[in-house]
Amino acid sequence: MSLWVDKYRPKSLDKLDYHHDISKRLKALASSGDFPHLLVYGPSGAGKKTRILSSLRELYGPGVEKLKIDVKTFVTPTNRKLEFNVISSPYHLEITPSDMGNNDRIVIQDLLKEVAQTESVDFSNIVSNMKPTINKKNKFKVVIINEAELLTRDAQAALRRTMEKYSSNIRLILISNSTSNIIGPIRSRTLLIRVAAPTNIEILSVFNKIIEKEDLLKFLPKDEIEREKLLNNIANYNDRNLRKAILSFEALYMNNDIITISTPLIKLDWEEILKKLADSILIKRSVANIQHIRSILYDLLSHCIPARLILKTLVINLWEFCSINDKKYKIKSKDEVKLKIVNTGSIFDERLSLGSKDIFHLEGFTIKVMVILEKDSL
């Protein structure tokens, strides 16, 4: 049994639930049998990949879904062997070069050039009675590059030449969360497609489709308004991230026999811990608490929660607590405190990426916030 996320992932452009104008454009592009290099960007869980796979299906037919995973080996200039996973179908390749860290340039150069230099052989002119239905589409191979924003500058520069030189044999689709880290020359060579996160209403309509197909009505509150409220809660909690929303909806369904409006949502552990952490920073400003917080932070880090995510979530939590509960924490000028917290957050965020020992900066941030609050209460 597959997860709902995969089970109900739309397979064709017509079945996509929202952003119909993008679907229309993609369809037009796919139906012309040719498209420029694409750069698809948007927040996670917005449906970038789904849209691309559907367009590929539109372009090549169901053949693109026959995926296989290959392991390719590369040799670095220093003679180290690297293994790299490539997901491929007869028509396209999917790679995540950022897995390779600093070696991504080699992957881009070797793999892409290899693909790009092989021209597909076109027999339709020789067998003259064969209809040239697919020849036009088969002339190029599509390479999907995931997490393009994490590519190093070198790799992007290498990409730049490849894109121009072999543009008749290869089409690149870059998937990225943001275009900030993509260098200008690449941005100007690609067609930018922005995929915004779905709105809550759109998420609800997806939920309703799933409910209908899975026949879930009997597990949900009978009252329509209540049901809507419940679904809305789930959507809200997940910040318009459709994938996360569906996953948490499914988890909710799996864990409870009957879901009512009062059923607690399933929340992620680390998010709850960070909420408590923010709360304790605001209340107890003491050396003893710092020590306590350090152990919690260490725990989070050892569970592979990225330090920058911790910092960002902490800032957001602190902000929200300050806005809502300023009485509880006895904050005098809440706007000023909030400004200072965000400013401190931005400073330590930079240091996190420049420095190498995460815990120092997280602790520094915690202490700094405590100082801000202490000064405010004077």
Added chain:
Amino acid sequence: MSVVTSFTASDGKATSSDIADRLERMPWVEKYRPKKLDEVSSQDHAIQILKRNLQTANLQHMLFYGPPGTGKTSTILALAKQLYGPNLFKSRVLELNASDERGISIVREKVKNFARLSVSNPSKEDLENYPCPPYKLIILDEADSMTTDAQSALRRTMETFSNVTRFCLICNYITRIIDPLASRCSKFRFKLLESEQSLNRLKFIAERENVKLENNSEDEVLQEILKIANGDLRKAITFLQSASRLYSLNIKNVEDQDEDGDVKLNDVDINGGSSEFITISEVREIAGLLPETKIKALLSTIQSKNLDAIFQFLKDDIFLDGYNGAIIIETIHDRLLLGNEYEENEENISLRLSTKQKIEISEIIFDTDLKLINGGDESLQVLNMVLKISQILK
């Protein structure tokens, strides 16, 4: 475009279809590269000198420099074509794009070997039609990304083989070319294109490609493209192509396939009655810029000084909609500091700001940009920037 109408996919015409197909797929930047010096828009000064050179068929070493998209590569390619004609072009011209083939070894081997070859004899036919001067041409594109070592290796080569070879270096920043090289060349500065001439070029291309621009305001759309491209004609043409690819494609119909195997290739004229026109907002969307309504909302939220509102707006309307930090910074920079370029009305905040406020804002923008380049988290940094700016606006 009339060449690209329908044809039968039989053996005889297959090649013509291939060429048409290739032409169809070629980026317009390549397709409409000027073929003669006369076609190069703007850059009158440089063109005049080059033309005189062309008449006497006497060339020095040359160094072209100027911002991207101003026609440096186009000019030298056009010149080379006029000098040698299509047949000789291959054997007489070596074009090296320095972005991946740099380094001292390339200069020592490839460049030197090519430079040292003596010139081939042109055929009679070529001699009649083209000047065919007795030297070869080496074009080193993006020369500013060559290492200093590679550049110094070039010094002597340029002199030794000057009887049979001329060099043309192309770069964006002349300061990155070492002095000994620069002093061996006659320099040509390519200035940013004047908007009128680029507009004419864009119009020409739009006409040739049947691009449907929003009806009543054809120029406005092109003007917007030019404004976004900021004097870079290549960027402008790419935008135009992307826009037409994405937004006027609906007219094309794949099912245009007859039973006998006839394929109608992307013929725009057939279903010319499309309602899809390219509008200003679509152009902005392609460039990844914020739509005008979002900018207004952003600015008014900043002015409201309601911190929670700013927080929510950034989260819901900017980041979850997929707009990114660099664009917000750029927009704010444009609107708050360079506001003079926009029409003068009450909404124009920048006119109301004092110099001191502007200085403070630009310092914040600088700080945020630095943090982002250092790898900071976008949403956090931009939030910080917007909050700080909101405190300065009073």
